Amino acid sequence: MCFHRVLLSNFVESGVPYVMSLYSSPPVFTFPSPMQKNPSNFPPGPWPLPFLGTVFTKMDFRTMNKLAEVYGNVFSLRVGSEKMVVVTGYKMVKEALITQNDSFVERPNVPLFHKVYKGTGLTMSNGYRWRTHRKFGGLHLRMFGEEKKILEHSIQQESVYLCDAFKTEKGLFNPMIILNGAVSNTVACLTFGQRFDYHDEYYQRILRLDNECVQLAGTHRAQLYNVCPWLLEYLPGPHQTMFSNYKQITDFLRGEIIKHREDWDPSNPRDFIDNYLTEMEKYFLFFFSQKKSDPKAGFNIEGLVISCLDMIEAGTETSASTLRWGLLFMIKYPEIQKKVQAEIDRVVGQSRQPCLADRVDMPYTEAVIHEMQRFGDVVPLGFPKRSAKDTTLGGFFIPKGTSISTNLSSVLHDPNEWETPDTFNPGHFLNENGQFRKRDAFLPFSAGKRACLGEQLARQVIFLFFTSLLQQFTFSKCPGEEPSLEGEVWFTNVPSPYRMCVSSR
Ligand code: HEM
Incomplete structure (x- = not known):
């Protein structure tokens, strides 16, 4: 334990109030305000600043790991007036997500996102609306x-475009834009029923x-908006850039919906929008036939x-970053790349495209892909949750309505x-006979009722594109360049930009 951390734990033990700042040394002191009173047996954590809470604590997974070393696997922070509990390690995260699933199934009201999402849709909604x-x-x-x-067919088609785009790049390049374009097209096919050219200026801009x-x-400055939205609403800052970006993205989506409405045929749904329009119609018909309408479903x-x-x-960002991590690992570990290629040559050969049915015959490739996800760790803190009822976790009391963050990185x-x-x-995913083996602590998609809805799609896209x-x-590697394995932590954990050399086989 470094000196700084010893200092911190001493202060915790002596009960001296302080503000935790793992990046500033020495720690800054302050006095508790009456607002900070926690219920008895609430998880421990750094003392918060009056009104601001622990807002100067960087909210990334590395900081959360360090705090867990000091305060234990269930600890608390205060962001503005909101209390938040952070859960660390496989045992405790499993307890929260799987064993006590009903207690941690809600999303909190995060002002930065609420302004855009307004509790609608799928990811940030709650209750009946979320369930439907x-x-x-x-x-x-x-x-x-x-x-x-x-889906399999459209991903295979997109693989052809992806490989063609790699061929035209020739030599050294950063794969980010092409991979993002290819992955987003798989989501676009599902959602809008169409793909976009990797150089389509408008869609690339979106x-x-x-x-x-x-x-x-993921930045500190944008998160300040969560502390005092009423004030920052009128001030410039990164939160305003986010709101303006979201406005342009949602305008684009509205345009796509209008186009769909023009030639919508409910008996022949092309994509997600068509199916959703049918669902809307159902509720509309309910309303006019005097049957029980269901506006609550939203x-x-x-x-x-x-x-x-x-x-x-x-x-998009999640699957594309996983693939960027994957190619980075391949250039870092050429002997692993060779073994994957040997398995592809043996099972698929060079005369046809890989398909999903190949997965069962490719345990080594499956193991590499799982390890890419484990080590790449692209959603390190999961999505935020909120306790739906009074709960006990790890012996601590967590009242209804408390924000919860499950540190998936600490599980992986x-x-x-x-x-x-x-x-x-x-080897983490291979048994002694070289067969693929599942691991309980493999939770990049989280777990429980609120786990990733797109897991199957993501796994298909990653397998087919990668192979x-x-x-x-x-x-x-490009001659003279040594790409870093240290990721850049935003909301997601992504590889730092790197270039690579590509040669046809
Ligand atoms: C490697 C790729 C991906 C990773 C690592 C990933 C990871 C996650 C994680 C950690 C969550 C939060 C779960 C929780 O709150 O406990 C999540 C939620 C979600 N994911 Fe993914 N995801 C990926 C790809 C996708 C794809 C391709 C889609 C669909 C197009 C998708 C759709 C969703 C949705 C809709 C939710 C919200 C679920 C809910 O609130 O009920 N994800 N994902």
Whole structure:
């Protein structure tokens, strides 16, 4: 334990009030305000500043890991007037997400997002509205994914465009824009029924605006908006950039919805928007036939706009970053790349495209992809949650309405669960016979009722894109360059920009 941390724990033990700032040394002191009173047996945590709480504590997973070393696996922070509990390590996260699933199924009201989402759509909604939207979204994904196999076919088609784009790049390049374009097209096919050219200026701009929102959402300055929205509403800052970006993105989505309405045929749904319009109509018909209408479900135009935003936001950055991590690991560990290519050559060969049915015959590739997700750790703190009722977790009392953050990164690197948590090691997912083995602590998609809705889609996209690329190309470091494995932590954890050398096989 470093000196700084010893200092911190001494202060905790002596009960001296202070403001935690792991990045400023020495710690800054303040006195508690009457607002800070916690219920008895509430999880411990750094003393907050009056009105501001622990707002100077960086809200990223590395800071949360350090705080857990000081305060334990269930600790608390205060962001403005909101109390927040952070849950760390496989055992405790499993307890929260799986064993006590009903207690932690809600989303909190985060002002930075509430301004845009307004509790509608899928990702940030609660209660009945969330349940109906989740059921609807799940059905849509299943219909296009598993039953009609439309998704597999469209991902395979997109792989062709992706590989062609890599071929035209020749030599050294940063794969980010092409990978983002390819992944977002799989979500676009599902949502709008169409793909966009990787050089389509308008759609690329929408993706850039969204990417900027994800980046800004993780910054300290934007998070200040969560502390005093009433004040920052009128002041400039990154939160205003986010609101302006979201306005442009939702305008684009409204345009797509209007176009869909013009040639919408309920008997022949093309995509998510068409299916949602049918769902809206159902509620409309209910209303006019005097049957019980269901406005609480929130199937209306605003709900549709935000549900489309949910699909793009939740589905693009996450899968594209996983693939960027994957290619980075391949150039860092060429011997692992060679083994994946050997398996592809053996199972798929060079004369056809990889398909999902190949997965069962490719345990090594599956293990590498799982390790890419574990080590890449793209959503390190999961999405925020809120306790739906008074609960006890790890022996601490958590009152209804408390914000909860489940540190998924601490699960994916839990030293009690992984043999070599801080090393890229596909062996984590292989048994002694070289067969693929599942691991309980593999939770990049979270777990429980609120777990990622797009897990199957994401796994299909990652497998088909990754194997198609390695079937056709070999990736290596650019001469004289050593890309870093240290990610850039925004809301997501993404690789720092890197360039690579691509050669056709
Ligand atoms: C590698 C790719 C992905 C990762 C790592 C990932 C991870 C996650 C995580 C950690 C959550 C939060 C779960 C929780 O609150 O406990 C989540 C939620 C969600 N994800 Fe994903 N995701 C990925 C891809 C996708 C894709 C492709 C889609 C769909 C197009 C998608 C749709 C969603 C939705 C709609 C939610 C909100 C679920 C709810 O609130 O009920 N995700 N995802």
